[in-house]
Amino acid sequence: MTGLMVASALALAACSGGDDSAETGGPTGTVDATTAPATSPSGTEPATTPTTAAPTTAPPTTTVRSTVATTPPSTSEPEPFVPPSRTRVVVTGPEEIVFDWTDDRCEDANIPDIAARAFRSADGRVNLTIGHWDTYAMVGPSLGEVVSDCSAPILSSPYGPDPATFTDSWWIGSPYTDDGTTVYAVVHNEYRGDTHPATRPDQCPSGERLPCLDTSFVMVVSTDGGRTFAPVADPPGHMIATLPYTYRDDTVPSGIRQPSNVVRHSDGFYYLFGNVSDQPDERQWVCAMRTDDLANPSAWRYWDGSGFTGEWLDPYTETATAGDKCAPLADAELGGSVQESVVYDEALGGYVMVGISANTVTYDDEWGVYYATSENLVDWTLRELLIELPSGLAVADPANELVYAYPSIIDPDSASPSFGTSDGEMYLYISRFNFGGNSLDRDLVRYPIAVVEEEIPAPAWTFDTDGDTEGWFADNDLDAFEAVDGVLRMESTGDDPWFLSSEIVLPAVYDRMTIRMKAPGADGEYAQLFWTEAGVGETTEAQSTVFELRDVDDFRDIVVDLGGIPTWQGTIRALRLDPVESAGRTIEIDSITFSNS
Numbered sequence: 001m002t003g004l005m006v007a008s009a010l011a012l013a014a015c016s017g018g019d020d021s022a023e024t025g026g027p028t029g030t031v032d033a034t035t036a037p038a039t040s041p042s043g044t045e046p047a048t049t050p051t052t053a054a055p056t057t058a059p060p061t062t063t064v065r066s067t068v069a070t071t072p073p074s075t076s077e078p079e080p081f082v083p084p085s086r087t088r089v090v091v092t093g094p095e096e097i098v099f100d101w102t103d104d105r106c107e108d109a110n111i112p113d114i115a116a117r118a119f120r121s122a123d124g125r126v127n128l129t130i131g132h133w134d135t136y137a138m139v140g141p142s143l144g145e146v147v148s149d150c151s152a153p154i155l156s157s158p159y160g161p162d163p164a165t166f167t168d169s170w171w172i173g174s175p176y177t178d179d180g181t182t183v184y185a186v187v188h189n190e191y192r193g194d195t196h197p198a199t200r201p202d203q204c205p206s207g208e209r210l211p212c213l214d215t216s217f218v219m220v221v222s223t224d225g226g227r228t229f230a231p232v233a234d235p236p237g238h239m240i241a242t243l244p245y246t247y248r249d250d251t252v253p254s255g256i257r258q259p260s261n262v263v264r265h266s267d268g269f270y271y272l273f274g275n276v277s278d279q280p281d282e283r284q285w286v287c288a289m290r291t292d293d294l295a296n297p298s299a300w301r302y303w304d305g306s307g308f309t310g311e312w313l314d315p316y317t318e319t320a321t322a323g324d325k326c327a328p329l330a331d332a333e334l335g336g337s338v339q340e341s342v343v344y345d346e347a348l349g350g351y352v353m354v355g356i357s358a359n360t361v362t363y364d365d366e367w368g369v370y371y372a373t374s375e376n377l378v379d380w381t382l383r384e385l386l387i388e389l390p391s392g393l394a395v396a397d398p399a400n401e402l403v404y405a406y407p408s409i410i411d412p413d414s415a416s417p418s419f420g421t422s423d424g425e426m427y428l429y430i431s432r433f434n435f436g437g438n439s440l441d442r443d444l445v446r447y448p449i450a451v452v453e454e455e456i457p458a459p460a461w462t463f464d465t466d467g468d469t470e471g472w473f474a475d476n477d478l479d480a481f482e483a484v485d486g487v488l489r490m491e492s493t494g495d496d497p498w499f500l501s502s503e504i505v506l507p508a509v510y511d512r513m514t515i516r517m518k519a520p521g522a523d524g525e526y527a528q529l530f531w532t533e534a535g536v537g538e539t540t541e542a543q544s545t546v547f548e549l550r551d552v553d554d555f556r557d558i559v560v561d562l563g564g565i566p567t568w569q570g571t572i573r574a575l576r577l578d579p580v581e582s583a584g585r586t587i588e589i590d591s592i593t594f595s596n597s
Helices: 003-010 020-024
Strands: 030-032 085-091 096-099 117-120 126-130 134-140 147-149 169-177 183-192 213-222 239-241 254-257 270-277 284-291 301-303 308-311 341-345 350-357 368-374 384-388 403-410 425-433 442-455 473-476 478-484 487-492 498-500 512-518 526-532 544-548 556-561 574-578 586-595
Touching: 085 384, 117 169, 117 403, 126 169, 134 169, 169 213, 213 270, 239 284, 284 308, 341 403, 350 403, 368 403, 473 478, 478 498, 544 556
Parallel strands: 030 556, 213 254
Antiparallel strands: 085 442, 096 442, 117 126, 126 134, 134 147, 169 183, 183 213, 213 239, 254 270, 270 284, 284 301, 301 308, 341 350, 350 368, 368 384, 403 425, 425 442, 473 498, 478 487, 487 586, 498 574, 512 556, 512 586, 526 544, 526 574
């Protein structure tokens, strides 16, 4: 399967700064941030309605923090602070081998080339599918006892040369059964234009795989408990999802691919997710679709941005336009590729979905398996790293280096015949390409994972390691942005500099920020802190506070009280800091810490 190559091609704290008195030659101390006046020194009126954050021109009206007690201090003991916690999915053990290509293959091309799936037959057999263009199953009395069944593939590719029939190279991606006898399966269909020179000699002049690739979903069914599968309707009537284009030679790989498993919601619908790669620039996103009738390929409807009303059209037989395709689902949260496996977890009380991704800001580090959670299969939490693994753009040469792909979650104890549920302890299955995509030596491995409650510590950035900005990055009017000598150092190149955090988890109960900084010459200027519960960069004036810089020729602890601000609530997912409001300043930040006031 070329999904891995496509994804790789697209891609998709104690301070060591020393004694500040000795370092600066001046006094040290703490300065409570003075809340700004209702108008700035120039008399500009503050913003009164939420807008996209503009250059800082005036601090908004806020309540001045009192420094004089107006009532006698309380004699009662304060309630002890209870640190916040959150539910997370974590890896709890080492890697285990499930399928060793060297010993367990039925033929050389018997490789785990799509996410592994499991289902139970009516006779009690557990089937674990190892998908390739000939799909074999591992079979046993339990998921931990499956062995390769080499008697015959459960599905073989038809290799049809006509793209309009959706019958070229097939991978079983989503087997689903309620009774163990009738098993439906969504199939990843790849039309490989470079593989049909005998019947279509003028097709794909370049002879290259990816530019001549088109993908879609079709439905097959088994009536013998998953031993053999066939199209649920005569082709092309078995097609359930495709983009609204006829086949295009030598352009870009496009279509919908890598289906998730099928899960049934309490609303009675069967849900499925896929990864879309669109013309003309290969943009990727997660597509959601659902049906109430697995036997009817035309009954599937895709998410159009507000509901499941979109109807898949066959561009070879129907009039389809570029707009006839699903909308991106939870784009900021899922990115383009967190869609390969979803289960309902009873301990979580909701759904958890996994896929290969990277951090949500620059996509240049922390590649691996990410997960997101949902209560309704439409609204998803921001994806979080489950396990960092060499994958995607983290690998310089994915064709020849060790790489992981195609994750799935399967709970051996699931009561669901299609393993669509979990009980808080399950396994992450994933394919390991031992020598990259150019080699058939690929194993299926798994990691034990679990849903846990985890305390959330107050975040702190101390910039102790040279070269490590600890997730912060310059975004506007800043230069020489680097961590060096125990500080985060930068130069302002304009009158509205700012820098951003990476995605964070900051409960608003931590409502006191202390920033230890110096910015010679900036006394009397205003700094501004923005925050958001959405993605990085999505800031508004309503979610911000302004504070005055005083005595910052030397290092000072500037304390910003956020507790009285109505929009400081929930879980903060990103911060933006505008440190000064003029060009030509050298700013050094020794630390940024949060605490509970």
